[in-house]
Amino acid sequence: MRTAAAGIGTSLDEATTCTELTRAAVRLAGGGAAVLRRVGDTFSGYDSVTGDADLLPDARWATAVALDAGTPAADHWADPWLSRPLGDRTRPALCTPLTSGSDQYGVLVCAREGTAFARAEAEQLALLAEHAASHIRHAREYEELNRTAGDLQRALLAEPGRPHPNLDVAIRYLPAGGRVLVGGDWCETVRLHFGRTLLVVGDVMGHGLEAAVDMNAYRSSLRYIAASELPPHRVLRQLDDIAAAEADRRPATCLLVRVDPGRGQVTLASAGHLPPALITRGGRTALLRVPVGPPLGTGFGGYESATHQFEPDEALVLFTDGLVEHRDEDIDRSLHRLADLHFTPAVGVDSLLESILNRLDARHAEDDVAVLAARPHPRPGGSGPEAVQAQAEG
Template sequence: MSGVARWFQGRRGPASADGPGGPDGLAEPFKALRTAAAGIGTSLDESTTCTELTRAAVRLAGGCAAVLRRVGDTVSGYESISGEADLLPDARWATAVARDAGTPAADHWMDPWLARPLGSRPRPALCAPLTSGSDQYGVLVCAREGAAFARSEAELLALLAERAASHIRHAREYDQVNRTAADLQRALLSEPGRPHPNLDVSIRYLPAGGRVLVGGDWCETVRLHFGRTLLVVGDVMGHGLEAAVDMNAYRSSLRYIASSELPPHRVLRQLDDIAATEADRRPATCLLVRVDPSRGQVTLASAGHLPPALITGKGDTALLQVPVGPPLGTGFGGYESATHRLEPDQALVLFTDGLVEHRGEDIDRSLDRLVELHFTPAVDVDGLLESILTRLDARHAEDDVAVLAARPHPRQGGFTSVEEAGG
């Protein structure tokens, strides 16, 4: 039974309208509780919830209120203080209560946390546990000058603490999910495969809104034989961990298939065949660009993905033409490759749609904004990406952004080692 249910059950007396247990007797404390509780738990941030709790407690009972948070066996000092901090009792007393507090029994659930700490100026003080189910997150500490806390006040404050504890539990669970997602993001978006030394590559990934949760956008490089490198950018439908899991599946399959040295359109065909046999696999768009600096060529194939941008030696921007097949996972196949020249002073930019798209805007207009950009000739790939992200305001994009820039890095006399020539 919840604290609110216990509290009101204990006050149900004779069903007299004018008796202390009747509707009129409950109206005022219920209204006060509802008003105070309405401002607690407006976010999934634990510190914000604690501050909302102490402010509500001061509005309800006056004086000062603070929280001691508990994580495992560790208890913090006073936090989220509202009111005059000098009124608070010795923190050692409240810390002992926070360490000892457990789930109270229904018939004496308040008494263990009422106390008058010793001191030269005795003041009434109260500790209400921040308890949700069997979990204890600390205590709410309230103190004031003058009259001791009435039992009804103590019960209202304890109910507020119980409500806040529920939101703290949700906040900690959310933080745990975010930490797990951040670990997964670091693993999935770790440095891609090492390209050949004859190609300079830079990659950026920006989650929409700066959130931690990883999505389905990714970039990859696969080192092939004879100084060639396969550049990849993909976008799995949806967001969150589910999309990230599918993204990792596509990425793993891609690395395996690409190692067989198939041309890009055949790599896409095999990726599509694998994904189509898995009913739960989300569709994904993907662009493959095989770069061969020694021949000055790039070979491209697209599975429903936007074309790459070519930054010329003069700093102008153009889109490379590429045959577009259906997204991966549909089982339709039909992929083709196209080959273009790539000069040593030119750069390629592969990207997901979050870089350019604006909600409600035609995609051609979105791509035009990219094509209209002009860059300082021969800017390095890191500077090129930073310029693109800044000028397209990608850090405020409505969708996740993954972007890769690459430029040939010619070496005197061709290949310089067996490793570089053979992969």
């Protein structure tokens, strides 16, 4: 019995749990078994059928039994045995509720030829059903949390950034394993004065609703601070101060890249984040050097900026570690895999991102992936007086 119960609830997937339950029931009692899943006051047809499906009573009969019984204790369902006549024979059929506390999640229906179900068998099946119901409850709670976090993440990611027209930007977000549950990975663009745009990629530690909420807090603070036109390292310093003052705020890594197409420059600062990749005019990939400070929320500060040349026919790629990391692999080797990629010169940013995601197999990544690509195309006349721009940089 313990072995049978141990095989139920191996995942947080309701359908998998139901299948594990019916398999255990058939191993225990023989014949055939299925589940009528309940959502609200509605029962599904037979799901997770195992064994001989022809032995099962009509699903409408089993549904009627379930509705008539309401939400009783298991003993009421087990005695007397529920059966139906088939010609000149009777096939024993047992309906056992999937209940956890006061909630019912469906009915386990078992049937076989000939011998009626003994009380000991019915009690064992009831225990298996109760065990499965507990896992189904957790699965539904997990699904609801996923849905809430997913709705929040989609709403946040749907907010359009506002890069200047002199910068083409594309963004992709891929949850690990294609799951609904999301975490704290994000990309952002903030429009600055004089044709400059601040590109941002960040990763809040952890997953789920809490990480998504903290991610939103970091984004809100970032937009407010960036509006003051501070250089990237000073933006990180203020973000770190704000986050460190909130005891419940999760730490986050973050990379800021201020793009200035008029000057052909990018200025970078990192809070514990991986460096960006530069796709050169010849289609080769290089990782830009950037001083790395501690993650945001630690209160340690110590951020610095670095400036690199950035030409119109080059592209920048900012990403979270899920794009490159593999479990039990050194991060330098992971980054080398990205740096080995070659591309068609001057390929569009959307095509560039799709190529990177496909060639690094990012849709099967072990962690969430957020990635941003940007390519400048400055308009004639530059982006503004350099003296005023230098004053704004502080």
